[in-house]
Amino acid sequence: MAEPLRPEEEEIALAAELALGLLEGEELAAARRRQLADPAFAVTVERWTLDFAPLALGGAEHPAPAGLWDRIEARLPAAREGAAVVALRRWRALAVATSAAAAILLAILLLRPVPTPVVLPQQPVVMAQITGTEGAAFAARYDADQGMLHVRTEAMPASPRAPELWVIPAGGKPVSLGLVATRGGRDMAVAPAHRALLAEGATLAVTLEDAATAPHAAPSGTPVAAGKITIL
Amino acid sequence: MASSTPSAGDGARARLVGALGDVARGDRAALKTVYDLTAAKLMGVCLRICQDREAAEDVMQEVYLKVWDRAGRFDAARASPITWLCTIARNTAIDWRRARGLGETAPVEAALELPDGGPSADALLEAGETQARIFECMEALEEKQRGAIRAAFFHGRTYPELAVAAAVPLGTMKSWIRRGLLQLRGCLGDG
Numbered sequence: 001m002a003e004p005l006r007p008e009e010e011e012i013a014l015a016a017e018l019a020l021g022l023l024e025g026e027e028l029a030a031a032r033r034r035q036l037a038d039p040a041f042a043v044t045v046e047r048w049t050l051d052f053a054p055l056a057l058g059g060a061e062h063p064a065p066a067g068l069w070d071r072i073e074a075r076l077p078a079a080r081e082g083a084a085v086v087a088l089r090r091w092r093a094l095a096v097a098t099s100a101a102a103a104i105l106l107a108i109l110l111l112r113p114v115p116t117p118v119v120l121p122q123q124p125v126v127m128a129q130i131t132g133t134e135g136a137a138f139a140a141r142y143d144a145d146q147g148m149l150h151v152r153t154e155a156m157p158a159s160p161r162a163p164e165l166w167v168i169p170a171g172g173k174p175v176s177l178g179l180v181a182t183r184g185g186r187d188m189a190v191a192p193a194h195r196a197l198l199a200e201g202a203t204l205a206v207t208l209e210d211a212a213t214a215p216h217a218a219p220s221g222t223p224v225a226a227g228k229i230t231i232l
Numbered sequence: 233m234a235s236s237t238p239s240a241g242d243g244a245r246a247r248l249v250g251a252l253g254d255v256a257r258g259d260r261a262a263l264k265t266v267y268d269l270t271a272a273k274l275m276g277v278c279l280r281i282c283q284d285r286e287a288a289e290d291v292m293q294e295v296y297l298k299v300w301d302r303a304g305r306f307d308a309a310r311a312s313p314i315t316w317l318c319t320i321a322r323n324t325a326i327d328w329r330r331a332r333g334l335g336e337t338a339p340v341e342a343a344l345e346l347p348d349g350g351p352s353a354d355a356l357l358e359a360g361e362t363q364a365r366i367f368e369c370m371e372a373l374e375e376k377q378r379g380a381i382r383a384a385f386f387h388g389r390t391y392p393e394l395a396v397a398a399a400v401p402l403g404t405m406k407s408w409i410r411r412g413l414l415q416l417r418g419c420l421g422d423g
Contacts, residue, residue, distance in 0.1 A: 005410065005414070009414055012413070012414060012417050013410040013413050013414060016413040016416070016417070017391075017409075017410075017413070020381070020384045020385060021323075021326045021384060021388055021390065022384050022389075022390055022391050022394075022409065023390065023391065024390045024391065024392060049319060050310065050311060051366055051416075051420050052366060052385060053311060053315035053316070053318060053319050054312075054315050054364035054366055054367070055366055055367070055370070055382075055385050055386075056273075056277055056314075056315060056318035056319070056321075056322065056385075057314065057315065057318070057364070058367070059273075059276050059277055059280060059318075059386060060276050061272035061273050061275070061276045062272060062275045062276040062279050063272050063275065064271035064272060064274075064275040064289075064292065065285075065289060068271070068289055068292060068293070069264065069267055069271075071289075071293055072263075072267065072292075072293050072296045072297065073260070073264070075293060075297055076260060076263070076297070076300060170297065170298070170301040171297060171300055171301045
């Protein structure tokens with residue numbers, strides 16, 4: 001065997017392994033956890049991804065089958081012409097921009113049964129920070145078995161209004177999960193109908209709303225914190 | 233919008249960037265434009281990893297639905313549009329392989345053994361990747377390292393799969409590839 005890698009080499013190699021998809025099982029889970037918890041490591045992974053990406057240009061093309069576009073179009077969110085759709089997409093773009101501006105990838109970690117042979121510790125507890133640009137920060141953890149979302153409010157801009165949590169399915173519209181605490185933690189039972197929305201690719205966002213009339217059918221303002229759901 | 237001549241590199245890139253911007257604003261016709269410009273390329277990406285036509289078609293649907301949802305996050309300053317789209321396709325196809333169970337991937341069909349050599353000058357120009365240093369750096373690797381890294385990139389192969397394919401111990405395969413990756417980083421530069 002070759003001599004062991006130095007720690008900085010180890011980190012560079014691990015980031016490349018994650019970017020390339022070489023890892024399996026517990027090694028993959030551990031690297032993904034580190035990617036979420038260690039911003040410097042996440043940047044190294046991103047760098048590799050961007051460096052490797054042009055290789056794809058060397059791959060041969062293959063004609064897509066006739067009818068594939070029709071199948072894709074049929075799965076797009078129903079076309080609803082008019083201001084509502086435009087406003088929604090703008091709102092969603094803002095939700096994404098909010099998290100990007102903060103250079104923080106919101107990570108709500110959803111725990112789900114992991115297929116064998118991946119072995120994880122029993123009852124893993126994974127938490128993540130959700131941070132926006134206006135001094136709002138939340139930490140959240142979802143227990144899929146119980147359907148409970150545990151949300152802790154770390155920081156909140158002073159406001160007469162209350163923080164309301166939304167899940168925005170990929171391509172869909174925001175659905176309220178209810179109010180989270182202005183300070184401290186709150187356990188939120190997620191309605192069975194909403195549990196499927198807590199899936200990879202969905203966005204979670206917090207807006208400030210009138211507590212008296214919550215939950216609302218739609219957000220009234222721009223998010224104070226937002227980001228994509230990541231599943232480990 | 234720029235020239236629509238297919239060989240006009242900057243034009244093709246600009247059209248794709250423009251279409252992605254329209255998709256981000258909810259323009260369904262623009263997604264069709266993105267599809268028309270990129271489906272053959274992304275189908276190649278998905279097919280190499282999935283090794284199954286039906287699966288590749290399913291993955292393609294997921295890919296363009298992701299593009300519909302994520303177009304607003306494309307940043308033309310950081311990546312060319314076609315490589316950004318290829319990355320989405322690659323990751324989606326790899327997720328499909330993992331969800332299915334890595335070991336169950338069918339043997340490589342001859343018809344699906346799509347070549348994955350270097351890109352043509354036209355392709356690079358079209359993508360705006362005139363300085364894609366990764367190609368030079370890959371060429372500088374030893375053959376066994378280059379082959380393994382290519383198999384990982386183009387076919388989504390993992391360490392254990394590569395070790396089995398090369399009939400070497402897992403630790404040996406890891407050691408080869410890690411040395412190759414560090415050599416690549418040295419060649420690509422830190423900044």
